[in-house]
Amino acid sequence: MKKTWRCGRFEFGFERPLLMGIVNITPDSFSDGNQYMRTEAAIAHAKQLVADGADILDIGAESTRPGAQPVPVEEELRRLLPVIEALHELNVPLSIDTFKPAVMRAVLAAGADMINDIAGFQDPASIAAVANSDCGLCVMHMQGEPSTMQAQPQYDDVKHEVLDFLEQRVQALLQAGVQPDRIMLDPGLGFGKTVQHNYTLLRDLEQIQLDSYPWLIGLSRKSMIGHVVNKAPQQRVAGSLAGMLAAVARGAAIVRVHDVAESADALKVWAAVEQGI
Numbered sequence: 001m002k003k004t005w006r007c008g009r010f011e012f013g014f015e016r017p018l019l020m021g022i023v024n025i026t027p028d029s030f031s032d033g034n035q036y037m038r039t040e041a042a043i044a045h046a047k048q049l050v051a052d053g054a055d056i057l058d059i060g061a062e063s064t065r066p067g068a069q070p071v072p073v074e075e076e077l078r079r080l081l082p083v084i085e086a087l088h089e090l091n092v093p094l095s096i097d098t099f100k101p102a103v104m105r106a107v108l109a110a111g112a113d114m115i116n117d118i119a120g121f122q123d124p125a126s127i128a129a130v131a132n133s134d135c136g137l138c139v140m141h142m143q144g145e146p147s148t149m150q151a152q153p154q155y156d157d158v159k160h161e162v163l164d165f166l167e168q169r170v171q172a173l174l175q176a177g178v179q180p181d182r183i184m185l186d187p188g189l190g191f192g193k194t195v196q197h198n199y200t201l202l203r204d205l206e207q208i209q210l211d212s213y214p215w216l217i218g219l220s221r222k223s224m225i226g227h228v229v230n231k232a233p234q235q236r237v238a239g240s241l242a243g244m245l246a247a248v249a250r251g252a253a254i255v256r257v258h259d260v261a262e263s264a265d266a267l268k269v270w271a272a273v274e275q276g277i
Protein backbone atom coordinates (compact mmCIF):
# COMPACT_ATOMS: atom_id res chain seq x y z
CA MET A 1 0.00 0.00 0.00
CA LYS A 2 1.23 3.51 -0.80
CA LYS A 3 2.17 5.49 2.30
CA THR A 4 -0.33 8.20 1.48
CA TRP A 5 -3.19 8.68 -0.94
CA ARG A 6 -4.00 12.16 -2.17
CA CYS A 7 -7.53 13.16 -2.90
CA GLY A 8 -8.10 16.84 -3.69
CA ARG A 9 -8.09 18.84 -0.45
CA PHE A 10 -7.25 15.71 1.57
CA GLU A 11 -4.52 13.18 2.19
CA PHE A 12 -4.97 9.76 3.79
CA GLY A 13 -2.47 7.42 5.41
CA PHE A 14 -4.67 4.29 5.58
CA GLU A 15 -4.02 3.55 9.24
CA ARG A 16 -7.53 2.08 9.11
CA PRO A 17 -9.98 1.22 6.32
CA LEU A 18 -11.99 4.23 5.12
CA LEU A 19 -15.74 4.25 4.76
CA MET A 20 -17.15 5.68 1.56
CA GLY A 21 -20.85 6.49 1.94
CA ILE A 22 -23.05 6.30 -1.16
CA VAL A 23 -25.32 9.19 -2.18
CA ASN A 24 -27.41 8.27 -5.22
CA ILE A 25 -29.30 11.23 -6.72
CA THR A 26 -31.12 8.91 -9.09
CA PRO A 27 -34.65 7.72 -9.74
CA ASP A 28 -33.57 4.17 -10.50
CA SER A 29 -30.53 2.96 -8.50
CA PHE A 30 -30.86 -0.72 -7.68
CA SER A 31 -31.22 -0.40 -3.91
CA ASP A 32 -32.15 3.20 -3.09
CA GLY A 33 -33.50 4.64 -6.34
CA ASN A 34 -35.76 7.70 -5.93
CA GLN A 35 -35.07 8.07 -2.20
CA TYR A 36 -32.70 11.03 -2.55
CA MET A 37 -33.73 12.45 -5.90
CA ARG A 38 -34.60 15.90 -4.50
CA THR A 39 -31.56 18.10 -3.86
CA GLU A 40 -32.55 18.72 -0.22
CA ALA A 41 -33.06 14.99 0.40
CA ALA A 42 -29.65 14.16 -1.11
CA ILE A 43 -27.93 16.82 1.02
CA ALA A 44 -29.67 15.69 4.20
CA HIS A 45 -28.78 12.07 3.46
CA ALA A 46 -25.14 12.97 2.82
CA LYS A 47 -24.93 14.90 6.11
CA GLN A 48 -26.45 11.95 7.94
CA LEU A 49 -23.84 9.61 6.39
CA VAL A 50 -21.06 11.89 7.64
CA ALA A 51 -22.63 11.95 11.13
CA ASP A 52 -22.79 8.14 10.92
CA GLY A 53 -19.05 7.89 10.22
CA ALA A 54 -18.48 8.27 6.47
CA ASP A 55 -14.89 9.30 5.67
CA ILE A 56 -15.69 10.03 2.01
CA LEU A 57 -18.97 10.67 0.16
CA ASP A 58 -19.47 9.08 -3.27
CA ILE A 59 -22.13 11.05 -5.09
CA GLY A 60 -23.68 9.66 -8.25
CA ALA A 61 -26.43 10.98 -10.49
CA GLU A 62 -26.72 8.11 -12.97
CA SER A 63 -27.49 4.53 -12.05
CA THR A 64 -25.28 1.89 -13.65
CA ARG A 65 -27.60 -1.04 -13.14
CA PRO A 66 -28.60 -2.85 -16.34
CA GLY A 67 -31.70 -1.19 -17.76
CA ALA A 68 -31.13 2.17 -16.04
CA GLN A 69 -32.06 5.34 -17.91
CA PRO A 70 -29.10 7.13 -19.58
CA VAL A 71 -28.70 10.64 -18.11
CA PRO A 72 -27.57 13.54 -20.35
CA VAL A 73 -24.62 15.68 -19.15
CA GLU A 74 -26.85 18.69 -18.40
CA GLU A 75 -29.19 16.66 -16.23
CA GLU A 76 -26.34 14.90 -14.43
CA LEU A 77 -24.83 18.30 -13.57
CA ARG A 78 -28.22 19.74 -12.60
CA ARG A 79 -28.44 16.97 -10.00
CA LEU A 80 -24.80 17.09 -8.86
CA LEU A 81 -23.75 20.73 -8.68
CA PRO A 82 -26.09 22.02 -5.95
CA VAL A 83 -25.24 19.00 -3.81
CA ILE A 84 -21.49 19.53 -4.24
CA GLU A 85 -21.90 23.21 -3.41
CA ALA A 86 -23.86 22.46 -0.25
CA LEU A 87 -21.49 19.75 0.96
CA HIS A 88 -18.19 21.40 0.14
CA GLU A 89 -17.79 23.03 3.56
CA LEU A 90 -18.46 19.76 5.43
CA ASN A 91 -14.73 19.05 5.22
CA VAL A 92 -15.27 15.55 3.88
CA PRO A 93 -13.85 14.44 0.52
CA LEU A 94 -16.47 14.53 -2.21
CA SER A 95 -16.09 11.76 -4.78
CA ILE A 96 -18.20 11.94 -7.92
CA ASP A 97 -19.28 8.70 -9.57
CA THR A 98 -19.32 9.53 -13.28
CA PHE A 99 -17.88 8.24 -16.55
CA LYS A 100 -18.47 11.40 -18.58
CA PRO A 101 -15.46 13.70 -19.22
CA ALA A 102 -17.63 16.83 -19.38
CA VAL A 103 -19.14 16.00 -16.00
CA MET A 104 -15.66 15.34 -14.56
CA ARG A 105 -14.43 18.76 -15.65
CA ALA A 106 -17.48 20.58 -14.28
CA VAL A 107 -17.52 18.84 -10.89
CA LEU A 108 -13.78 19.37 -10.42
CA ALA A 109 -14.28 23.07 -11.15
CA ALA A 110 -17.06 23.01 -8.53
CA GLY A 111 -14.71 21.57 -5.89
CA ALA A 112 -15.00 17.77 -6.09
CA ASP A 113 -12.03 15.92 -4.54
CA MET A 114 -12.21 12.59 -6.34
CA ILE A 115 -13.47 11.09 -9.59
CA ASN A 116 -14.80 7.55 -9.43
CA ASP A 117 -14.96 6.29 -13.03
CA ILE A 118 -16.65 2.93 -13.48
CA ALA A 119 -15.22 2.91 -17.02
CA GLY A 120 -11.66 3.03 -15.63
CA PHE A 121 -10.65 6.15 -17.59
CA GLN A 122 -10.78 4.28 -20.90
CA ASP A 123 -11.90 7.45 -22.64
CA PRO A 124 -8.81 9.61 -23.39
CA ALA A 125 -11.03 12.65 -22.75
CA SER A 126 -11.58 11.38 -19.20
CA ILE A 127 -7.83 11.18 -18.63
CA ALA A 128 -7.44 14.70 -20.02
CA ALA A 129 -10.22 15.91 -17.72
CA VAL A 130 -8.46 14.74 -14.55
CA ALA A 131 -4.75 14.81 -15.43
CA ASN A 132 -4.04 18.41 -14.48
CA SER A 133 -5.99 18.42 -11.25
CA ASP A 134 -5.10 17.00 -7.83
CA CYS A 135 -8.21 14.85 -7.40
CA GLY A 136 -8.12 11.25 -6.22
CA LEU A 137 -8.99 8.69 -8.89
CA CYS A 138 -10.81 5.40 -8.63
CA VAL A 139 -9.96 3.19 -11.61
CA MET A 140 -12.56 0.45 -11.83
CA HIS A 141 -12.70 -2.68 -13.96
CA MET A 142 -15.85 -3.40 -15.94
CA GLN A 143 -16.38 -5.97 -18.68
CA GLY A 144 -18.65 -4.56 -21.41
CA GLU A 145 -21.15 -1.78 -20.77
CA PRO A 146 -23.67 -1.35 -17.96
CA SER A 147 -26.70 -2.07 -20.17
CA THR A 148 -25.44 -5.50 -21.29
CA MET A 149 -22.62 -6.39 -18.90
CA GLN A 150 -24.56 -8.99 -16.93
CA ALA A 151 -25.87 -10.84 -20.03
CA GLN A 152 -22.99 -13.31 -20.32
CA PRO A 153 -19.83 -12.34 -18.45
CA GLN A 154 -16.92 -14.52 -19.60
CA TYR A 155 -13.28 -14.78 -18.61
CA ASP A 156 -10.51 -17.33 -19.13
CA ASP A 157 -8.96 -16.14 -15.90
CA VAL A 158 -10.89 -13.40 -14.17
CA LYS A 159 -8.09 -12.36 -11.78
CA HIS A 160 -5.48 -11.93 -14.52
CA GLU A 161 -7.85 -10.19 -16.87
CA VAL A 162 -9.00 -7.69 -14.25
CA LEU A 163 -5.41 -7.01 -13.24
CA ASP A 164 -4.20 -6.66 -16.85
CA PHE A 165 -6.95 -4.17 -17.55
CA LEU A 166 -6.18 -2.12 -14.44
CA GLU A 167 -2.46 -2.16 -15.21
CA GLN A 168 -3.09 -0.77 -18.69
CA ARG A 169 -5.35 1.95 -17.34
CA VAL A 170 -2.81 2.92 -14.65
CA GLN A 171 -0.07 3.14 -17.32
CA ALA A 172 -2.25 5.45 -19.42
CA LEU A 173 -2.86 7.70 -16.42
CA LEU A 174 0.82 7.78 -15.45
CA GLN A 175 1.79 8.61 -19.03
CA ALA A 176 -0.58 11.57 -18.87
CA GLY A 177 1.33 12.85 -15.85
CA VAL A 178 -0.90 11.60 -13.04
CA GLN A 179 1.05 10.98 -9.83
CA PRO A 180 0.68 7.40 -8.56
CA ASP A 181 -0.37 8.56 -5.09
CA ARG A 182 -3.69 9.78 -6.51
CA ILE A 183 -4.71 6.35 -7.81
CA MET A 184 -7.02 3.77 -6.23
CA LEU A 185 -8.04 0.51 -7.92
CA ASP A 186 -11.37 -1.34 -7.87
CA PRO A 187 -12.07 -4.83 -9.28
CA GLY A 188 -15.65 -3.72 -10.03
CA LEU A 189 -17.68 -6.36 -8.26
CA GLY A 190 -20.95 -6.85 -10.15
CA PHE A 191 -19.73 -5.09 -13.29
CA GLY A 192 -19.71 -7.74 -16.02
CA LYS A 193 -19.10 -10.60 -13.59
CA THR A 194 -20.98 -13.65 -12.39
CA VAL A 195 -21.47 -14.30 -8.67
CA GLN A 196 -18.56 -16.77 -8.87
CA HIS A 197 -16.29 -14.19 -10.51
CA ASN A 198 -17.16 -11.68 -7.76
CA TYR A 199 -16.36 -14.09 -4.93
CA THR A 200 -13.13 -15.26 -6.60
CA LEU A 201 -11.93 -11.66 -6.85
CA LEU A 202 -12.91 -10.90 -3.27
CA ARG A 203 -11.39 -14.08 -1.83
CA ASP A 204 -8.09 -13.60 -3.66
CA LEU A 205 -7.83 -9.83 -3.33
CA GLU A 206 -4.42 -10.08 -1.68
CA GLN A 207 -3.05 -12.16 -4.55
CA ILE A 208 -3.99 -9.62 -7.17
CA GLN A 209 -2.02 -6.66 -5.90
CA LEU A 210 -0.80 -4.28 -8.56
CA ASP A 211 2.35 -2.66 -7.18
CA SER A 212 1.13 -1.12 -3.95
CA TYR A 213 -1.98 0.61 -5.23
CA PRO A 214 -4.80 0.53 -2.68
CA TRP A 215 -8.08 -1.26 -3.36
CA LEU A 216 -11.55 0.20 -3.15
CA ILE A 217 -14.24 -2.46 -2.80
CA GLY A 218 -17.95 -1.98 -3.47
CA LEU A 219 -20.25 -4.87 -2.71
CA SER A 220 -22.90 -3.19 -0.56
CA ARG A 221 -26.37 -4.76 -1.11
CA LYS A 222 -25.25 -6.14 -4.47
CA SER A 223 -26.60 -9.27 -6.11
CA MET A 224 -23.53 -11.25 -4.98
CA ILE A 225 -24.92 -10.74 -1.45
CA GLY A 226 -28.52 -11.33 -2.55
CA HIS A 227 -27.52 -14.57 -4.22
CA VAL A 228 -26.24 -15.94 -0.90
CA VAL A 229 -28.84 -14.59 1.53
CA ASN A 230 -31.75 -14.66 -0.91
CA LYS A 231 -33.15 -11.29 0.14
CA ALA A 232 -34.15 -7.99 -1.50
CA PRO A 233 -31.50 -5.20 -1.63
CA GLN A 234 -32.75 -3.36 1.49
CA GLN A 235 -32.57 -6.61 3.49
CA ARG A 236 -28.94 -7.29 2.56
CA VAL A 237 -27.34 -5.13 5.28
CA ALA A 238 -25.99 -7.95 7.47
CA GLY A 239 -24.79 -9.88 4.45
CA SER A 240 -23.07 -6.76 3.14
CA LEU A 241 -21.30 -6.24 6.48
CA ALA A 242 -19.88 -9.77 6.29
CA GLY A 243 -18.62 -9.12 2.76
CA MET A 244 -17.15 -5.77 3.80
CA LEU A 245 -15.20 -7.35 6.67
CA ALA A 246 -13.89 -10.03 4.33
CA ALA A 247 -12.66 -7.22 2.07
CA VAL A 248 -10.90 -5.24 4.82
CA ALA A 249 -9.37 -8.44 6.21
CA ARG A 250 -7.80 -8.83 2.75
CA GLY A 251 -6.43 -5.31 2.76
CA ALA A 252 -9.16 -3.17 1.16
CA ALA A 253 -8.32 0.48 1.84
CA ILE A 254 -11.77 1.93 1.12
CA VAL A 255 -15.13 0.22 1.33
CA ARG A 256 -18.09 1.75 -0.54
CA VAL A 257 -21.32 1.23 1.39
CA HIS A 258 -24.96 2.30 1.63
CA ASP A 259 -25.33 1.49 5.35
CA VAL A 260 -22.68 3.68 6.93
CA ALA A 261 -23.79 3.52 10.59
CA GLU A 262 -23.86 -0.28 10.61
CA SER A 263 -20.61 -0.51 8.66
CA ALA A 264 -18.87 1.90 11.04
CA ASP A 265 -19.86 -0.28 14.03
CA ALA A 266 -18.66 -3.42 12.26
CA LEU A 267 -15.32 -1.79 11.42
CA LYS A 268 -14.87 -0.60 15.02
CA VAL A 269 -15.31 -4.13 16.35
CA TRP A 270 -13.02 -5.51 13.64
CA ALA A 271 -10.36 -2.91 14.61
CA ALA A 272 -10.73 -3.81 18.30
CA VAL A 273 -10.03 -7.44 17.45
CA GLU A 274 -7.09 -6.63 15.19
CA GLN A 275 -5.45 -3.86 17.19
CA GLY A 276 -6.84 -4.20 20.72
CA ILE A 277 -8.89 -1.67 22.66
Ligand code: HH2
Nearest residue numbers: 024029030063064065138140186189218
Ligand atom coordinates in the same frame (compact mmCIF):
# COMPACT_ATOMS: atom_id res chain seq x y z
N1 HH2 B 1 -20.81 0.13 -7.65
C1 HH2 B 1 -21.87 0.88 -8.04
C2 HH2 B 1 -21.67 2.18 -8.52
N2 HH2 B 1 -20.44 2.73 -8.55
N3 HH2 B 1 -18.12 2.58 -8.13
C3 HH2 B 1 -17.07 1.87 -7.73
N4 HH2 B 1 -15.83 2.39 -7.74
N5 HH2 B 1 -17.19 0.58 -7.27
C4 HH2 B 1 -18.39 -0.05 -7.22
O1 HH2 B 1 -18.44 -1.24 -6.81
C5 HH2 B 1 -19.56 0.68 -7.66
C6 HH2 B 1 -19.38 2.02 -8.12
C7 HH2 B 1 -23.25 0.31 -7.99
O2 HH2 B 1 -23.89 0.59 -6.76
P1 HH2 B 1 -24.99 1.74 -6.57
O3 HH2 B 1 -24.39 3.08 -6.75
O4 HH2 B 1 -25.66 1.57 -5.26
O5 HH2 B 1 -26.06 1.41 -7.66
P2 HH2 B 1 -26.50 2.15 -8.99
O6 HH2 B 1 -25.39 2.01 -9.98
O7 HH2 B 1 -27.75 1.39 -9.42
O8 HH2 B 1 -26.79 3.59 -8.67
